[in-house]
Amino acid sequence: MSATGSDLILERMMALHPKIIDLTLDRVWRLLAALDHPERRLPPVIHLAGTNGKGSTQAFLRAGLEAAGNRVHSYTSPHLARFHERIRLAGTLISEPDLSAVLDRCYAANDGETITYFEITTVAALLSFAETPAEFTLLETGLGGRLDATNVVDQPAMTVITPISIDHTQFLGDTLAKIAGEKAGILKRGVPCVVGPQPDEALEVIEARAARLGAPLLVHGQHWHFYRERGRLIVQDEHGLVDLPPPALIGPHQLENAAAAVVTLRALGIDNDACESAMQNVSWPARMQRLTTGPLVDAAGDSELWLDGGHNPAAGEMLAVVLANLPLRPTHLICGMLNTKDVTGYLRPLAAVADSLIAVSIPGEPNTLPAEDTAEAAHEVRLGATTAQTVAGAIHRITADHPGARILICGSLYLAGDVLKENS
CATH class of the missing domain: 3.40.1190.10 (Mur-like, catalytic domain)
Incomplete structure (x- = not known):
């Protein structure tokens, strides 16, 4: 532009x-x-x-x-x-x-x-x-x-x-x-x-x-x-x-x-x-969207890569139901959220269906929740969590440790938009 x-x-x-x-x-x-x-x-x-x-x-x-x-x-x-x-x-x-x-x-x-x-x-x-x-x-x-x-x-x-x-x-x-x-x-x-x-x-x-x-x-x-x-x-x-x-x-x-x-x-x-x-x-991106092409998909290798922009407790509950009904596969989250959201309420239902979480800050977003705070909220709901500097870095870490896993990038439409730009 x-x-x-x-x-x-x-x-x-x-x-x-x-x-x-x-x-x-x-x-x-x-x-x-x-x-x-x-x-x-x-x-x-x-x-x-x-x-x-x-x-x-x-x-x-x-x-x-x-x-x-x-x-x-x-x-x-x-x-x-x-x-x-x-x-x-x-x-x-x-x-x-x-x-x-x-x-x-x-x-x-x-x-x-x-x-x-x-x-x-x-x-x-x-x-x-x-x-x-x-x-x-x-x-x-x-x-x-x-x-x-x-x-x-x-x-x-x-x-x-x-x-x-x-x-x-x-x-x-x-x-x-x-x-x-x-x-x-x-x-x-x-x-x-x-x-x-x-x-x-x-x-x-x-x-x-x-x-x-x-x-x-x-x-x-x-x-x-x-x-x-x-x-x-x-x-x-x-x-x-x-x-x-x-x-x-x-x-x-x-x-x-x-x-x-x-x-x-x-x-x-x-x-x-x-x-x-x-x-x-119907088409509506970043609503439990399976990413099938692009550099981030290439980086994920044999792993499935999904994207969702839901960001409140009700969205977390719905997302947990979706994940529970997908074919059984280890699921790892990459999550970034705004500091205005109920991050603990969002993550609580997801803790039951995810194996781990890597927290990121949302690039260029002044109201991002620091990755460390998202990871701390994950620990509060008994979901093992670490942090990464970038989504790409988080994907590389998950695929290295858990090849063939299901990776879900989630927590914010702002993060989803950044991912779609990076993956284009």
């Missing part, structure tokens, strides 16, 4: 606010007004919130909508290898010239006012979506929902709330009820919402807010169900039963993400053939 391109503009945007996260919508509304309210000119919006599964559910939705012949905008965060991944225009990642141009327009319209990086880049995405023809817009919240920069569309076509668990307590609250209250902030009066599997405490909050707004709910366990039968995914909702191939994304948790997407697609009038295509053609 050119040093005078989008990377330089994004760097300038980072300096517009002293904090990375500062939840409010005031600055977003100000900038949207300066740009003649692009949020009012979007193709029909599907808005997603939740703690886990937002990105995967959005990926299934996009695959299904596109299989039905629709052009689809999508917005997600964070990116893995480069910022362009966040903004997909009518099915294609935004180009460097288009990204630079829209960022420049937003930077100029902001006129030096205080605004966070996520807020101004979200506005840039909305502006791009408003000016590019498409049939649908998929918006994934960055953090929470009620005060998230994406929560500016008065009448989305649908909303989706994926499973809620404890995460980002410093911003969203320290109980499931408080966090659910923030996530349920995407509910809109009269707009249907598909609700994925939820703890009772979270579901009560969602249902109470929906009742106040008159927002119809399609709740897992009440209005729709899913199960696995003979290796296939069976989804039953108000439109009847549909028998689908297993999702291309690996893990039991992906069944619930896929099922929530299917219920949403059917509520939008998308046919079962498109839903079937979504199961087979």
